[in-house]
Amino acid sequence: MGGLLDHLVILPIVLPMAAGAIMLFFDDRLRTAKAIINFGATALLVVFAVLLVIKAAGVDATTGATATYPLGNWPVPFGIVLVADRLAAMMVLLTAVLGICALVYSLARWHAAGPSFHSLFQFLLMGLNGAFLTGDLFNLFVFFEVMLAASYGLALHGTGLTRVKAGLHYVAVNLAASSLFLIGAALIYGVAGTLNMADLAARVPLIAASDRGLLEAGAAILGVAFLVKAGMWPLGFWLPTTYAAASAPVAALFAIMTKVGVYAVLRLSLLIFGEGSGASAGFGHDFLLYGGMATIAFGAVGVLASQSTARLAGYCVLVSSGTLLAATAFGNVGVTAGALFYLVSSTLAISAFFLLVELLERIRIEGADVLAVTMEAYGEEDEEMDEVEDVGVVIPGALAVLSISFGICVLLLAGLPPLSGFLAKFTMLSAMLNPDGLIEAGAVVASTWWLIGLLIFSGFAALIALTRTGINTFWMTMSDRPAPVRVIEIAPVLVLxxxxxxxxxxxxxxxxxxxxxxxxxxxxxxxxxxVLNAPLVVEVVSP
Structure with missing residues (x-):
């Protein structure tokens, strides 16, 4: 076990890669075997992620990275290195938790609605974990592409014109973003001569003034690629439609994908363009602040205007991303800590809400069959779906469970006390108003007040929209028949x-x-x- 734990940093990448590759050799009709492999690999990923977080929590924060893993045993910065600090470990654990919950939910119906679901699912987890753990920009691009390639198939999983149209738009937008990623990385490498994040952070203060403009241009182009994935306005126009059209478990897992862009922006802005980066210190922070505030405003208006519950959830994703991007721009430890708390809370809540949306639509009279689950999910046009029709057990008191779960989602997404959504926002607002622990006259600038107002407005908008949705679901259009909810479907929602x-x-x-x-x-x-002093594995050869 000790030898296995020595490779703990790379296991969250190797495990889903191996599981996904193995399942490619199985015929799609062997769904039970694939489901067992997928579930076993994802459950083991949760264990590894917990161990990684425990290891990260036991190290002094001032030491930075808790573990480094030079791939191929090449010295840094010449070789690619994986790095696990507190932030990376937390994101890997969040990915694993969302993965196991989305997978369990999909086993009721959705995993059989299209080919290669289980392999794509594992490859998506591999890309996500790799993006969080890598310490190299080019390797980040590689894992981005693995993640996106798998997400293309999952976004199109199932049938339906709406899903296909939204999925194709999603593919086109992200292919353009990938091109920008390569251009930005090439410009940065041309100026700095490295793509290792730690080495880049050490070289940025020493770059000549004549080359600094090219460096910042490359960083700006790279930032646009990240912000497309994060969904910042106006780059996130594709997100609500794509997430609303995706199947429920896929949308629930996609809730973490926008956070990959946020993670990359947060990591690079504080590492490469932090206080120690010389003339480039704080580069792009104003753009993040005002772009984040615009995203919050756009998302809040979209929440109020949404006629579909799934689109409402998509706009909640934009509000979450905008809040995190604006908080990143402050450069304040207290605000960043509150933002990390908000990141975890909002991602869990939005993922649960995406799963809950499908269950809520089933109890509505109007359009329940069309809005809730597509025809292929119920198996009315696919004989193979009949095999999974009896998965799970219809639970008694389902309506009460759904209504309580919906009420908790309202509190979390609106940021109302006493749940974690309120605590996260309160922590951020407190740090904004008390950046040094003591308010002085005129210390709070106008942009801070605007952001505080937008955060309060977005919570109020979510409360209005979700209350309206609850009334329309539970009081006005509810069917008289029992809610067809299975244990295997409601359990992931309750866990989240x-x-x-x-x-x-x-x-x-x-x-x-x-x-x-x-x-x-x-x-x-x-x-x-x-990272720069990452130890290599020295082999002792017996004489």
Whole structure:
């Protein structure tokens, strides 16, 4: 076991890669075998992610990285290195939790609605984990492409004109973003001579003034690629339609994909363009602040205007992304810590809401069959779907469970007390108003007040829209028949919401972890030193 734990950093990448590749050799009709392999690999991924977080939590924040893993045993920065600090470990665990919940939900129906679902699912997890753990920009591009290639297939999983149209738009937008990624990385490499993030952070302050404009141009182009994935206005026009058209478990897993863009922006802005980057310190922060505020406003208006519950959930994703991008621009440890807490809470809540949307639509009279689950999911046009029709058990009191779950989602997404959504926003607002622990006259600038107002407005908009949805679902258009909800479908929703409640109850320890993660991000010297001095594996050859 000790030898296995020595490779703990790379296991979240190798495990889904191997599982996905193995399942490609299985015929699609062997769904049970594929489901067992997929579930076993994802459950094991959760275990590895928990161990990674435990390892990260046991290291002093000022040391930066908790573990480095030079691939091929090449010295840094000549070789690619994987790095696991508190932030990366937290994101890997969040990915694993969403993955296991989305997978369990899909086993009721959706995994049989199209070919290669299980392999694509594992490859998506591989790309996500690789993006969070890599310490190299080009390797980040590679994992981005693995993640996107798998997401293309999952976005189109199933049938239906709406899903195909939205999926093709999604593919086109992300292919353009990938081109920008390559251009930006090429410009940065041409100026700095490296794509290793830690090495790049060490070289940026030394770059000549004549080359700094080209460096910042490359960083700006690279940033646009990240912001397309993060969904910042006006680059996120594709997101609500794509997420609303995707199947419920896919949309629930896609909730973490926007956070990949946010993660990349947060990582690079504080590592490469932090306080120690010389003349480039704070590059792009104003753009992130105002772009984030515009995204919050656009998402809040979209939430109010949405006639579809699935699109409402998509606009909630935009509000979440905008909040995180604006918080990143502050460069304040307290705001960053609150933003990390909000990242986890909002992602869990939105993922649960995407799963809940399909279940809620089933109990509505008007259009329930069309809006809730497409024809192929019920198996009325696909004989193979009959095999999974009896999966799970219709639970008693389903309506009560659905209504309570919906109420918890309302509290979380609107940021109302006493749950984690409120705690996260309160932490961010407190740090914005008290950047140094004491408010002085005129210390709070106008942009801060605008952001605070937008955060309050977005919560109020979510409360209005979700209350309207609840009235339309439970009071006006509810069917008289029992809600056809199975244990295997409602259990993932309860797990995700239960984690949000646990974050509220255990807010002290969780917030302590976020404080340490934020402190490490704002003091990247330890990260840089650990990566550049990453030890190699020295083989002892017997004479």
């Amino acid at each position: 919401l239960g984690l949000c409640i646990a974050m509220s109850v255990m807010a002290g320890p969780v917030m302590g972890y976020m404080d340490e993660a934020a402190a490490a991000l704002h003091m990247p010297a330890g990260y840089i030193a650990d």
